Amino acid sequence: MLTLKQRRSLTTALMGILAWGVALAIFFPIFWMLLTSFKTEIDAFATPPQLFFTPTLENYTLVNERSDYFHFAWNSVVVSFGSTIIGMLLAVPAAYSMAFFETKRTKATLLWMLSTKMLPPVGVLVPIYLLFKDLQMLDTRLGLTIIFTLINLPIMIWMAYTYFKEIPKEVLEAARMDGSTLFQEIWRVLLPMSKGGLASTVLLSLILSWNEAFWSLNLTASQAAPLTALIASYSSPEGLFWAKLSAVSTLACAPILIFGWISQKQLVRGLSFGAVK
């Protein structure tokens, strides 16, 4: 028989192994992508797959020669940040009114908003494409920003709503009694109290926008094309070039990975510092 102490350390060990397993499984594709991006095309195809090889930077040089990385990256940045900022400007007031001035129909409205995410996007591709064509927004950053805002808004409102729900409404009422205007109440009391949650909402919106491919591919050509469109351009015409595809993917993922890594610490801190009560 194991003692209680032994059993506890065994559980800890097993949980640790499990956690590492999951983490490795999630990380492996990224690791392999990174590895492949430094191989020659021949090494990239080799069977069995090679873990050790002579690294080369030729893929990166080639990608740089063939396409203007920074043009695509800048589009990604503008569109992700633009849609996130507009999204937050809409989501915060919407979530505020739903969380603190709830009516009979609030829950239904929230569910309905979320249900639009269950529709396959391709179902509305033609109408949206035609609308964009008529409005001359095809291949514009503005058009893509609007689309990203719209597709992420339900999730942003839902998240902000959940975080706001945790804030006791008396604190906002106290601010109202203290003489704040609606704007001061939101800016000086509500936002500081929910900054951790809102930061994760912002981060999620950035990641979703950055990684969005369906609308990027269908609504942009060259002018407004973000990094996801750049990746796709390497997978098509002359067949697959694994090493170059990996290089361009690495370049596309790097900014958001680094950004996520930096803000992760901020997020955890925000979440624990913002704790109410």
Added chain:
Amino acid sequence: MADLTIKNLKKSFGDLEILKGINLNIKDHEFVVFVGPSGCGKSTLLRSIAGLEEVTSGHIYLDDREITELAPAKRDLAMVFQSYALYPHMSVRKNMSFALELAKESKETINSKVAEAARILELEPLLDRKPKELSGGQRQRVAIGRSIVRQPKVFLFDEPLSNLDAALRVQMRLELARLHHDLKATMIYVTHDQVEAMTLANKVVVLNQGQIEQVGSPMELYHSPANRFVAGFLGMPKMSFLPATVVSSDHQGTRIQLADGATLALPVNGATLHKNSQVTLGVRPENIHVSDPSESDFTGRLDIAENLGSDTYCYVKTSSNETLTVRTPGNFTCNFGQQIGLSLELDQCHLFDDQDQALPRLERIAA
């Protein structure tokens, strides 16, 4: 000046009418307590005054100015919430100065007002702490401090002590009474605790199911309750009620017969009563005395006795199986099930008609 008048105030949530026509006047410097059972609409009334709830109909005036539709910020009222509702991301100092900053007061004014409030409430050593680093009582003090720095016309309190433990509650109750005296402020205080109501108020407003049952000083309500609800709500332990029928009555007095056969003559104006109509006798524990069975008004069987040291409360079952609460001295001893005689102070008893309204007591004629 702070003179608050409420006229025919009604408030519904959906189809449910919560406040059913409230009329009330609160004068400058008064300490008014709204008391009533949980769910009777006390908080809703207070929040309507504060402007946090929109009223369905009716009017609220503060010194001749109608404030019914005014935003909370413009009403010149301060509120202390049951949950304290401090700003968790601000220090104690910031919590107190927030309203003054919003009002664009000068730095010196803000500092001196905050310092003054901190001195009154003994918060000086805590000014730079965050609310989560404070105990319940300290948070309560900050919440009060936040309201006093603004020097509002009226202070509103919604059950401010109910989250504190019993000892602290008593201490804070005394401090609130002192604060009311020192600030010469007008205060409206909501509680379901009748001890707080009795000890703090100049004026008690008893609410029940969205209506005012009675308004008056604590002693008026205690000694001359307008109806059975008020009589039963105030007083600890509760007033006992015994059903009875009228034997004879006129404006000189009323004779009633209790269910167990005893008859009593009460100095109560019974002009509105009829022979044989149903009435209820109300008697407080301190107005019943244990006496020798042979010379008592009626007898009962002792059910349970609770000795509190200074007093012993005896719960006595009458022969018709009603329970009476009797206050006896702390040294009173008696056995369970023992028959005891009971005498009533008839001029302190209350009589309620079949609508539960109190019948007027006869003026005692000076001998």
